[in-house]
Amino acid sequence: MTDAPARSFRDVLRDIPTRPTEMPPLRAADAPADPLRLLRRWLEEESERQTPVAHAFALATVSPTGIPQVRTVILKDLDDAVWFATPSTSAKGQAISNTPIAEASFYWASTGRQMRLRGFVEAAPREVSKADFTARHPKARAGVIIGRQGLERDDPAEVERLYDEALATVEKNPDQVPEEWTAYCLIPDHVDVVQLRPASDGERIDYSRPGKSAAWTVRDLWP
Numbered sequence: 001m002t003d004a005p006a007r008s009f010r011d012v013l014r015d016i017p018t019r020p021t022e023m024p025p026l027r028a029a030d031a032p033a034d035p036l037r038l039l040r041r042w043l044e045e046e047s048e049r050q051t052p053v054a055h056a057f058a059l060a061t062v063s064p065t066g067i068p069q070v071r072t073v074i075l076k077d078l079d080d081a082v083w084f085a086t087p088s089t090s091a092k093g094q095a096i097s098n099t100p101i102a103e104a105s106f107y108w109a110s111t112g113r114q115m116r117l118r119g120f121v122e123a124a125p126r127e128v129s130k131a132d133f134t135a136r137h138p139k140a141r142a143g144v145i146i147g148r149q150g151l152e153r154d155d156p157a158e159v160e161r162l163y164d165e166a167l168a169t170v171e172k173n174p175d176q177v178p179e180e181w182t183a184y185c186l187i188p189d190h191v192d193v194v195q196l197r198p199a200s201d202g203e204r205i206d207y208s209r210p211g212k213s214a215a216w217t218v219r220d221l222w223p
């Protein structure tokens, strides 16, 4: 009897389904003239489906030394811009203050959809950042009050004590907003949309506009 050949890791990867079975169709000819309306519609659909963390996206920035950096953040709002919030002192905050350009990439596995939005990033007026912070869950506010994002944690035992202290601060001063908490808006001038299809690579639509108030140009791309 011969041993069954060992499964390579490549086989393990090949066994992962590359797309869901049900994918809504999308054609460039039927796509909305404004990609932000399409993003809103897709998020409403994911919300109806109760897709966990469907409002999270990968945010890519460029560090002051030109290194790409990407991490996940939560979409806070959507109008003619993509809103997110983070401390201005974080790596992404510093990257944005040095090079105020970023790309947001959403991907929803259950519908085979991807949308990337690139453009200039602006810090919101202080009042907007304050309102964002005070709307956060007390535990999330406590985390920001502790600060130290990205710094080494020398003593894990310290974590609980610092959280308790920060939570007590939040309860005592519910209007306190750390100076560094900042709402940012990414105003896209370039949007790339992919909708996978069951039997092909799917559809890819490219949107671009020369400025915030200009109309979008739509192009149908090979995926």
Ligand SMILES: Cc1cc2nc3c(=O)[nH]c(=O)nc-3n(C[C@H](O)[C@H](O)[C@H](O)COP(=O)(O)O)c2cc1C
Pocket: 053, 056, 069, 070, 071, 072, 073, 074, 075, 084, 085, 086, 087, 090, 091, 092, 093, 149, 150
């Ligand atoms: C699902 C998810 C959502 C997140 N949302 C945020 C967010 O809205 N704002 C934020 O500052 N960090 C958020 N984070 C943490 C960031 O991904 C990142 O680890 C942190 O902000 C430090 O990033 P930086 O050092 O590149 O600035 C989130 C992480 C995950 C996994």
